[in-house]
Amino acid sequence: MLDLLKRVAGKREARPLTRARLSFTRFRKLLENTRAALNLVEDGSEKLSGDYIFDNHYVAALADAVKEQAGRMVYDAVVLAPEGGQDLWEARDEFAAAIPKGPFSDPAGVREPEYAFLAEVVRWMSEGESSIPGIMAKIYDHVIPKLAPEEFLALAENAGRGGIALIDLWPKAAADPAKPAAPSPVRSRPLSLMLMEGGGGAAREALEASWLALTEPESLDLRGRGLPAGIVAAATLGGSMDTDFIFVFVPHGAVSADLFPPGFHRQKTGLGVMGWIYDAAHKDLEAALAHLGKRVLPT
């Protein structure tokens, strides 16, 4: 009992490495939930093609799932950056309150009621400020400036290429929290791909930024330093089409040219532009990472 009381009373702030792990893991969770939300939007849009048989239960379940997913995204964002999180919850509540309630009928009488209902749900979840892309824009505008790469710099080692401070979060590499692992080859597949052709493109001169890379073998969270709103490239590349995802956030004015590789979806936000790709062939994702590396990383 005394031990328990001591532990409670002695509750202290997490060590820097633990905070880095928490930040990495929660940001990855946010990306996973973002990907899941985008998947749902795409699923509903695809079903509107007319090739599918579905009923009102499917449409209502889809709308509920999207609403829940929006809540998960906001939760992750607020854990990452608590201050000001109320605005995100209000945005989510506004989105949830506008959920279409079926049954619907097509005024023109051309489509079945189920299709009219689904069309309303697709419009609700994909168009305007109060939609999944709209909430994403608010979330990433909220989170990106607060990712604070400087906080973890003391833990970093040099990646072997100028300008990248590396924290390898793979358990073996970081077994001793007091002593970060010795410099070692880059073991993160996404970062390796970005470094493969890292050539100092137009973006590098504009950014004049160095980077903090938080890595695991299949994942990368690359945070640019020295910009008020930050620049972030994050990727999971495990070879599974269900989980692989590349996300990039570029603040306005950070780069003069479009750095997004072919096939990227783009969405403007208040602070910049975010782009992402998933559900693509593995080789296309690898090519996208090499393209990004070439554009933003130093030689």
Add this chain to the structure above:
Amino acid sequence: MEQKLRIMVIDDENIVGKRLKPALEKGGDTVETFEDGRKALERFGEAPFDIVVTDIRMDGIDGLEVLEQVLARSSATKVIIITGYATVEVAREALAKGAFDFIAKPFKPADLRAVIEKAAARIRSGK
């Protein structure tokens, strides 16, 4: 020439029967659609069907009851269950009770046709 199948489709959502009937009839099979499980079972009592495609969640008689009553009357009939998002567990229960297969909404008519062809092959082989 293969014998044409008699297929019964039961779903209380009108769109399912409305869309499936023409899609399945393209293969030359006879298709009857019902939105009410009780009426479907009355019809089955008059003339058995080779294949019954039934939604699992319906008001009144649900898909599991349809499954049990159909197999009790005609063990050679293959019952294919249609499930929604939240009823995968129930679909597993249906398989345990003798359903031939299940298909989840939303689906394409071609997806159901593929399951029906497997069922038809089983019927023709007498298994």
